[in-house]
Amino acid sequence: MADLRTDCAGIKSPNPFWLASAPPTNSAYQVCKAFEAGWGGAVWKTIGEPVMNVCNRYGSVDYGGQKIAGLNNIELISDRPIEVNLREMAETKRLWPDRAVVASLMVEPKREAWHDIVKRAIDTGCDGLELNYGCPHGMSERGMGAAIGQVPEYCSMITGWVTEVSTIPVLVKLTPNITDIRYPGRAAKKGGAAGISLINTINTLMGVDLDTLELQPSVAGKGGHGGYAGPAVKPIALNMLSQVAMDPEIGLPISGMGGISTWRDAAEFILLGASSVQVCTAAMHYGFRIINDLTEGLSNWMDEKGFQTLGEVRGKSLHRISDFGNFNLLFKAVARIDESACIRCNLCHVACDDAAHQCIDLQPREVQRNGHAETIGQPVVREEDCVGCRLCYIVCPVENCISMIQLDDGKESVTWNELLKQLPQPVTWEALRAFQKKHGIEIH
Amino acid sequence: MKNIVPKRASKEYEQAFAELKQPLSNAAALADANRCLYCSDAPCIKACPTHIDIPTFIKKIATGNLKGSAKTILQSNWIALTCAKACPVAMLCEGSCVYIARGENPIQIGRLQRYAMDDYFAKGMLPLFTAAEPNGKSIGIIGGGPAGLACADELALLGYDVTIYEAKAKAGGLDTWGIAPYKMKQQDSLLEVALSKSLGVKIRTGECVGETVSIQFLMDQHAAIFIGVGLAAASKLNIPGETLAGVYDALAFIEKVTPRQWRSVDVGKRVAVIGGGNTAIDAATEAKRLGAEEVFMIYRRGKSEMPAYLFEQELAKSDGVQFHFQIMPARIIGKKHVEAVECMRTKPGEPDADGRRHPAPIPGSEFRIPVDMVIKSVGQNVEGTFFSQIPDLMIDDGMVVVNHDTLQTSNPMFFAGGDCINGGKEVVNAAHDGKKAAHGIDQWIRSTRQE
Numbered sequence: 025m026a027d028l029r030t031d032c033a034g035i036k037s038p039n040p041f042w043l044a045s046a047p048p049t050n051s052a053y054q055v056c057k058a059f060e061a062g063w064g065g066a067v068w069k070t071i072g073e074p075v076m077n078v079c080n081r082y083g084s085v086d087y088g089g090q091k092i093a094g095l096n097n098i099e100l101i102s103d104r105p106i107e108v109n110l111r112e113m114a115e116t117k118r119l120w121p122d123r124a125v126v127a128s129l130m131v132e133p134k135r136e137a138w139h140d141i142v143k144r145a146i147d148t149g150c151d152g153l154e155l156n157y158g159c160p161h162g163m164s165e166r167g168m169g170a171a172i173g174q175v176p177e178y179c180s181m182i183t184g185w186v187t188e189v190s191t192i193p194v195l196v197k198l199t200p201n202i203t204d205i206r207y208p209g210r211a212a213k214k215g216g217a218a219g220i221s222l223i224n225t226i227n228t229l230m231g232v233d234l235d236t237l238e239l240q241p242s243v244a245g246k247g248g249h250g251g252y253a254g255p256a257v258k259p260i261a262l263n264m265l266s267q268v269a270m271d272p273e274i275g276l277p278i279s280g281m282g283g284i285s286t287w288r289d290a291a292e293f294i295l296l297g298a299s300s301v302q303v304c305t306a307a308m309h310y311g312f313r314i315i316n317d318l319t320e321g322l323s324n325w326m327d328e329k330g331f332q333t334l335g336e337v338r339g340k341s342l343h344r345i346s347d348f349g350n351f352n353l354l355f356k357a358v359a360r361i362d363e364s365a366c367i368r369c370n371l372c373h374v375a376c377d378d379a380a381h382q383c384i385d386l387q388p389r390e391v392q393r394n395g396h397a398e399t400i401g402q403p404v405v406r407e408e409d410c411v412g413c414r415l416c417y418i419v420c421p422v423e424n425c426i427s428m429i430q431l432d433d434g435k436e437s438v439t440w441n442e443l444l445k446q447l448p449q450p451v452t453w454e455a456l457r458a459f460q461k462k463h464g465i466e467i468h
Numbered sequence: 469m470k471n472i473v474p475k476r477a478s479k480e481y482e483q484a485f486a487e488l489k490q491p492l493s494n495a496a497a498l499a500d501a502n503r504c505l506y507c508s509d510a511p512c513i514k515a516c517p518t519h520i521d522i523p524t525f526i527k528k529i530a531t532g533n534l535k536g537s538a539k540t541i542l543q544s545n546w547i548a549l550t551c552a553k554a555c556p557v558a559m560l561c562e563g564s565c566v567y568i569a570r571g572e573n574p575i576q577i578g579r580l581q582r583y584a585m586d587d588y589f590a591k592g593m594l595p596l597f598t599a600a601e602p603n604g605k606s607i608g609i610i611g612g613g614p615a616g617l618a619c620a621d622e623l624a625l626l627g628y629d630v631t632i633y634e635a636k637a638k639a640g641g642l643d644t645w646g647i648a649p650y651k652m653k654q655q656d657s658l659l660e661v662a663l664s665k666s667l668g669v670k671i672r673t674g675e676c677v678g679e680t681v682s683i684q685f686l687m688d689q690h691a692a693i694f695i696g697v698g699l700a701a702a703s704k705l706n707i708p709g710e711t712l713a714g715v716y717d718a719l720a721f722i723e724k725v726t727p728r729q730w731r732s733v734d735v736g737k738r739v740a741v742i743g744g745g746n747t748a749i750d751a752a753t754e755a756k757r758l759g760a761e762e763v764f765m766i767y768r769r770g771k772s773e774m775p776a777y778l779f780e781q782e783l784a785k786s787d788g789v790q791f792h793f794q795i796m797p798a799r800i801i802g803k804k805h806v807e808a809v810e811c812m813r814t815k816p817g818e819p820d821a822d823g824r825r826h827p828a829p830i831p832g833s834e835f836r837i838p839v840d841m842v843i844k845s846v847g848q849n850v851e852g853t854f855f856s857q858i859p860d861l862m863i864d865d866g867m868v869v870v871n872h873d874t875l876q877t878s879n880p881m882f883f884a885g886g887d888c889i890n891g892g893k894e895v896v897n898a899a900h901d902g903k904k905a906a907h908g909i910d911q912w913i914r915s916t917r918q919e
């Protein structure tokens with residue numbers, strides 16, 4: 025059995041799965057129930073300034089009959105009385121000493137205000153602090169949340185106010201609503217943060233109800249932008265995670281989140297550098313019980329792959345991230361269709377013909393269908409014309425029916441960056457074509 | 469009839485005849501619509517005799533464009549609600565779904581089609597098509613079954629003035645009077661009749677061509693005539709006792725059941741159904757659901773030769789209908805009322821012209837099955853006396869002879885489709901024929917006008 029224990033910036037937990045600061049971590053009742061179910065940690069729902077929430081807080085993108093491909097919210101930080109939150113946090117930590125309890129904080133940008141909340145949070149006995157610089161709505165208009173996360177100078181200044189009084193590890197939670205996530209990441213480091221959490225929710229407008237023409241969600245007829253989370257945001261989170269993880273100027277442990285629903289998602293976050301992972305939307309959709317598969321699935325996968333500790337997994341795929349200029353231009357792959365697996369839905373054919381490179385033909389075949397012989401069109405790839413784009417592979421609904429076959433011998437490699445050094449500058453179409461011809465590449 | 473099953477509360481009958489395929493909930497319809505792979509050049513389209521663009525209508529359900537979905541369906545098939553409920557989909561569209569090749573359940577095409585059509589009719593049949601300008605030509609249609617209705621609808625869109633002559637008090641043909649009530653309701657078929665009317669088709673019910681109105685009258689009134697009369701009453705068994713009280717023709721029995729006036733239908737405690745087709749099975753199943761204690765199917769050939777669909781046989785069996793193969797009725801016994809059928813065992817005899825071996829009775833094998841009711845279902849024929857009134861009309865093997873591209877008969881003014889040209893297939897074939905004949909008529913009229 026793999027060892028799932030983790031230490032993220034000095035915050036320890038028996039497994040890497042923490043509930044993200046959000047409705048599932050609103051109260052002691054919930055967090056204790058989650059710990060009971062097996063969650064490794066919880067970042068308490070953000071506390072701080074006095075706020076009031078509204079009704080109809082959430083909106084969802086349902087895709088292809090699947091509910092909550094993405095979840096949007098216009099919820100603010102906790103609107104429960106701050107004393108209640110602090111008291112419950114202390115009780116929870118006392119009852120669950122082995123779990124990570126992290127306080128999430130957000131107050132107005134005043135030094136005293138931050139000093140005060142930091143001290144009160146530490147008094148609960150929690151294991152760490154997470155500074156919410158991410159909330160994209162409601163709080164940012166009041167100069168908090170994303171308003172700080174989007175300005176690196178504020179970010180380092182406020183982080184500095186916190187770290188100058190904190191006796192426990194401080195994580196800075198970043199907003200994805202920014203052009204380059206590395207700048208606020210570096211600012212957090214400058215302010216003395218022990219680690220980074222990312223991502224908070226993404227600015228979105230969920231949509232318009234076609235019956236009422238109101239926005240969704242609608243608060244008595246009005247709506248607006250909110251923060252987006254859930255499965256749809258995962259690739260965005262992974263990109264930001266890898267950017268921060270690979271930035272030599274940051275070099276801090278990361279608590280990764282954004283769209284984690286399964287242990288597979290979590291494993292990907294860890295492979296790209298996360299020390300712990302946080303989950304919100306999936307728990308909102310299915311409840312705390314998902315922790316069972318999260319830990320078991322991750323552990324089984326690690327056993328299968330021969331990883332004993334999370335440390336061995338962490339960041340293991342980062343070295344594969346590269347720039348386009350370093351990709352091998354001579355790598356040649358084409359699609360191949362396994363006729364015995366093909367169910368002849370012809371989706372590959374229509375996709376290739378309409379939206380790719382017109383190299384999947386329908387060849388006549390005699391087949392038995394529904395008890396009688398029928399001539400049908402069997403999709404077949406004309407490999408000499410296939411550019412290896414992979415669209416057919418993606419649209420095919422049958423497992424292992426279309427595969428991408430590598431045709432080059434893997435020995436020769438020329439990257440764009442290398443080619444640039446070989447070719448006269450500026451690069452001309454003629455020079456490029458000569459290179460292609462030399463390597464038997466024909467683009468028509 | 470003796471030993472009539474005592475009547476029950478209407479509610480019990482409604483339960484016994486509740487639809488076998490319930491409507492899909494919105495969520496279930498969406499789930500299945502989204503599961504559809506949206507195949508290109510889809511096999512289900514080819515498998516449907518009317519070639520409905522199935523993936524397109526299903527994707528429209530998925531996007532909530534139900535009106536557009538109904539339009540896609542009706543574009544190919546005017547009898548879409550009946551077909552959705554009564555088509556043998558496992559033999560047709562659903563049977564060819566690519567999911568089957570993936571070892572999974574096919575998309576529920578029939579139920580999805582019903583979902584779209586239910587919505588269309590519930591919303592009051594909003595117009596979907598723009599008819600061509602009236603062209604001043606009048607077409608007469610004999611028979612208001614699915615073939616006649618489909619032909620009429622299509623012609624109305626093409627700008628013709630269309631009149632249907634229907635012998636019965638309600639149009640719809642067997643969709644109205646024949647299809648098992650646990651598949652669909654008579655009312656469903658009548659919605660399709662209403663759709664025709666909404667397209668401007670005139671329907672003269674209670675008008676039996678050749679009896680209450682002459683063929684000549686139609687020929688004088690109309691530029692062309694479509695024959696969609698279906699099949700005539702069942703053939704006789706030609707055995708003693710056929711006129712005893714309690715002996716029914718299957719269709720006559722079924723026609724009493726379809727209006728859902730359960731308590732007015734008498735059924736005997738022990739019932740023999742003679743025949744092995746889908747109609748025989750329907751009659752047997754309906755008799756059982758009406759409360760018959762024992763229902764015996766009497767079929768003269770072997771099990772594997774039974775023409776009824778396997779799924780229909782299974783349904784009858786699960787209802788408790790008993791199957792007897794390789795026996796045939798020799799006579800029906802009784803004084804005034806049926807008391808028993810005397811049967812003989814059979815063995816396969818010499819092959820006939822089609823190579824099918826005619827069952828031969830085994831002498832001395834007589835035995836009796838005591839019954840109170842006999843339902844005969846031994847095939848239908850085209851109505852000879854009716855067809856003989858139409859000049860130059862060729863009939864072959866009990867079917868009207870047509871050109872298969874245009875459905876024109878040997879008398880150029882007459883076109884035909886449905887059961888009367890195929891000897892009895894499905895509603896969907898009749899629907900397709902009607903539409904095809906409409907285009908045959910249109911082409912013919914336009915070409916003769918130019919001459």
Ligand SMILES: Cc1cc2nc3c(=O)[nH]c(=O)nc-3n(C[C@H](O)[C@H](O)[C@H](O)COP(=O)(O)OP(=O)(O)OC[C@H]3O[C@@H](n4cnc5c(N)ncnc54)[C@H](O)[C@@H]3O)c2cc1C
Pocket residue numbers: 554555556610611612613614615616633634635636639640641642643646647648651675676677678696697698699719722746747750854885886887888892893894895896898
């Ligand atoms: C008991 C039974 C159950 C069936 N169940 C199914 C099923 O579940 N699914 C399926 O797909 N198919 C089923 N069928 C077959 C299907 O009903 C027929 O294939 C289809 O109805 C044929 O359509 P049609 O228009 O050719 O003829 P019909 O439906 O028979 O319509 C002919 C119409 O013409 C009228 N008519 C006849 N003569 C004249 C005249 N001289 N003047 C005026 N009007 C006239 C009749 O009254 C009738 O309304 C069933 C058939 C039967 C008998």
Ligand SMILES: Cc1cc2nc3c(=O)[nH]c(=O)nc-3n(C[C@H](O)[C@H](O)[C@H](O)COP(=O)(O)O)c2cc1C
Pocket residue numbers: 044045046047069070095096097099100101102128156158159197223224225252253254255257281282283284302303304305306
């Ligand atoms: C309804 C809702 C409320 C949230 N409230 C907070 C919050 O108070 N503080 C905070 O730091 N993040 C908050 N978040 C962001 C989550 O902690 C998390 O960063 C985000 O949802 C991405 O993770 P997920 O895809 O697993 O949901 C909230 C998210 C949701 C959906």
